[in-house]
Amino acid sequence: MIKDRNITEITQFILLGFSDFPQITALLFVMFLILYITTLTWNLSLVVLIRMDSCLHTPMYFFLSNLSFIDICYITSTVPKMLSNLFQEKQTISFVGCIVQYFMFSTMGLSESCLMTAMAYDRYAAICNPLLYSSIMSPSLCARMVIGSYTGGLIGSVSQVLLAILTILFGFSNALAIMISYGYIVVSIMKITSAKGRSKAFNTCASHLTAVSLFYTSSVFVYLSSSSGGSSSFDRFASVFYTMMIPMLNPLVYSLRNKDIKDAIKRLQRKMRCC
Structure with missing residues (x-):
């Protein structure tokens, strides 16, 4: 005879969010919405511009x-849910929804780490082997590197369920590869005789170096602050910077001082006037 047992089934999680600051809920909603729309606009515009030119x-x-x-997928995996919860009295997320959100967030974050490593190798090839750059960075290799970045992020996300410390090792290996690439780049730059060439x-x-610094510095900062057992409110605002500000700043970092991007924008403007 089998006795009845009480079994508690977890169907949803309660999200703390920014419930500690009810007096500025409307302000937070407007601010986060503006940041989200700005990030989508800038990143999508950059994708379209590169595609068209x-x-x-x-x-x-x-x-x-x-x-x-x-970055578009990265910020979309968390922000819409956060915005919808700001004005709800009971801020919750379903068990399945939590798994899907974490899986997407983790996959995109790890994919970005892998892609930055690929971009570091691209800069290494351009600086250290300029004459062989076109043959080294062939379209097929670039496609394989991008596919590898997404695949690496996917595998890393799945593996986190089994071993959470894998995230640290994954990020450290990518950071080490980037540092090695830039070590060779610095040596090559120092060999250039003219100041203009350097x-x-x-x-x-x-x-790229600025984007890498922002990405890894904010990641380490958020990880260390949460591990130290500091203020939970501070951790939440720090996480917002990590999840929202970095995707918004990336297109700016690559566009503000980039002559190719500026020229492409001017060409697009001329085409639009002609039309």
Whole structure:
């Protein structure tokens, strides 16, 4: 005879969100909505611009367009749910919804880490082997590297369910590969005799190096602050910066001082006036 037992089935989780600040809920909603729309607009515009302008059909901008696509998916995996919960009295997420959200967020984050490693290799090839750059960074290799980035992110996300420490090892291995690439790049730049040539070589890497620094610095900061057992409210605002600000800043970092992007925008404007 089998005795009846009480079994508690978890069907949803309660989200703390920003319930500690009910007086500024409307302000938070407007601010996060503006950040979300701005991020979508900038990244989508960059994808469309690179797609439409044939002068930007190079490995560097192929990787950049995929980075923008990842950032769109990355921020969309969390922000819409957060916005919808701000005005709900009971902020919850279903068990399945939580798994899907975490899976998408983790996959896109790890894919971005892998893609930045691929972009570091692209800059290494451009600076250290300029004469062989076209043959090294062939379209097929670029496609395989992008597919590998998505695959790596997917495998890493699935593996996290079995071993959470894999995220740290995954991120560290990518960061190490990027540092090695830039070690070779710095050595190659120092061998350039003219100051103008060194400046030009450095400028080709500055945007990517800035984006990498923002990505990894914010990741480490959020991880350390949450591990130290600090203020939960502070951790939540820090997580917002990590999940919303980085995807918004990436297209700016790559566009503000990028002559190719500026020229492409001017060409697009001329085409629109002609039409």
